[in-house]
Amino acid sequence: MSDERTPFEDRTQRALRDSAEHLDGRTRSRLTQARHAAVAEIERRGSQRMRWLLPAGAAAAAVLAVVLLQGRIATPTPETVATVEDIELITAEDSLEMYENLEFYAWLDQAASEDFPAEPTDAKRGVG
Amino acid sequence: MSATAASLDRLSATLLAHMSGVTAESLEENALEQARSLDKFLSGVEKRAFQIARIAVRDTDDALDIVQDAMLQLARRYGQRPSEEWKPLFYRILQNRIRDCQRRRMVKNRIFAWLPGMRKADEVDETDFIESVRDERQGPTDKAMTGEAMRLLESALRELPARQLEAFMLRNMEGLDVAETAHAMGCTEGSVKTHYSRAVHTLRDRLTDAWGELS
Numbered sequence: 465m466s467d468e469r470t471p472f473e474d475r476t477q478r479a480l481r482d483s484a485e486h487l488d489g490r491t492r493s494r495l496t497q498a499r500h501a502a503v504a505e506i507e508r509r510g511s512q513r514m515r516w517l518l519p520a521g522a523a524a525a526a527v528l529a530v531v532l533l534q535g536r537i538a539t540p541t542p543e544t545v546a547t548v549e550d551i552e553l554i555t556a557e558d559s560l561e562m563y564e565n566l567e568f569y570a571w572l573d574q575a576a577s578e579d580f581p582a583e584p585t586d587a588k589r590g591v592g
Numbered sequence: 593m594s595a596t597a598a599s600l601d602r603l604s605a606t607l608l609a610h611m612s613g614v615t616a617e618s619l620e621e622n623a624l625e626q627a628r629s630l631d632k633f634l635s636g637v638e639k640r641a642f643q644i645a646r647i648a649v650r651d652t653d654d655a656l657d658i659v660q661d662a663m664l665q666l667a668r669r670y671g672q673r674p675s676e677e678w679k680p681l682f683y684r685i686l687q688n689r690i691r692d693c694q695r696r697r698m699v700k701n702r703i704f705a706w707l708p709g710m711r712k713a714d715e716v717d718e719t720d721f722i723e724s725v726r727d728e729r730q731g732p733t734d735k736a737m738t739g740e741a742m743r744l745l746e747s748a749l750r751e752l753p754a755r756q757l758e759a760f761m762l763r764n765m766e767g768l769d770v771a772e773t774a775h776a777m778g779c780t781e782g783s784v785k786t787h788y789s790r791a792v793h794t795l796r797d798r799l800t801d802a803w804g805e806l807s
Contacts, residue, residue: 472796473764475803476745480765483742484639491652495642498660499634503627505664506671510623 629675634663637679637766641686644761647749648690649697658693662686683766683776687758694754741803748798752791755779759787760795 469477487495638659645655662685670681749757755777762773763784773788774781 470792472800473792476795476799477764477767479742479745480643480761481640484643484765487639487642491642491656492639494656495638495659498656498663499631499638501660502634502663502667503631505667506630507623507627509668509671510619510626 626671630667630671630678633675633678633682634666637682638663640766641682644765645686645690647746647761648754648757649693650750654693658686658689661689680768680772680775683762683768683772684778687762687776687778690758691754744799744802745795748795751798752794755783756787756791756794759784760791763788764792 641662642655642659645658646652649655649658662682665685666678666682670678673681749760752760758777759773762768762776763770768776770781770784773784777784777787
């Protein structure tokens with residue numbers, strides 16, 4: 465079927481549309497009332513939706529604010545994060561030996577700072 | 593609480609207030625815009641929709657009820673859809689209501705057919721619609737000719753099968769394209785083309801001579 469319209473189709477369309485444009489007053493009035501009822505319906509539904517969406521929006525914003533605050537509290541500070549260098553120090557073998565002689569190193573440190581060294585016991589020193 | 597924490601609190605409070613404010617305004621404006629769009633759309637189609645319903649059900653009051661129902665259904669069910677989608681949806685609802693009305697009438701006729709003295713439901717109080725058409729721009733002769741042409745057209749339209757009538761009114765009078773008509777009728781585009789083509793041929797056969805005598 466071709467989309468081109470024939471003169472016959474144009475004529476029927478004109479006749480039908482003319483008749484629709486010249487309805488009597490009673491019919492026009494009832495159509496207007498029906499339209500107003502439909503428009504009032506969409507307005508009523510719009511305001512209903514607003515009554516639900518506004519509290520929902522406020523609640524969502526409140527939840528977002530709480531999440532932001534919690535996120536800030538739970539964010540780890542740089543001092544608490546173990547870096548690669550820290551892991552190397554912890555896992556190094558010689559560091560265990562150092563902990564065995566911890567008291568000796570403490571004495572050495574005190575002696576160096578106070579400038580009158582006290583002789584440590586051999587047991588405390590624990591080195592060959 | 594550090595300065596950063598205080599800034600974050602201020603930001604949260606601002607965000608809360610801003611979201612609430614924007615939502616209220618935009619929703620209100622959106623609802624008003626939808627209502628205005630619907631009013632414009634319906635005022636553009638209501639008269640033709642009424643004519644489509646009246647010719648199909650042959651009764652002015654039933655046709656008005658059908659159009660009113662279709663308008664309300666559109667507002668309730670599809671009012672939030674984009675306005676470009678309304679036309680095929682509205683005509684689909686309208687066609688469904690027309691069919692419902694025709695079915696109810698058929699049932700009434702079956703029930704009351706055997707009762708003597710009962711008036712058949714399809715013997716409708718149809719206002720002589722052509723007589724009620726008023727056009728002050730036309731002279732009495734033009735008006736009579738237009739009225740007679742329309743009477744012949746309506747008579748021929750009522751002889752069409754229901755689906756051909758639907759296709760013809762939607763395509764010809766309302767100007768829907770094939771896809772929109774298919775959506776409104778709930779059938780394929782191929783069916784629309786077939787129904788419309790058959791309707792045009794039938795009407796042309798019946799009206800060409802009669803209209804020729806009028807002009």
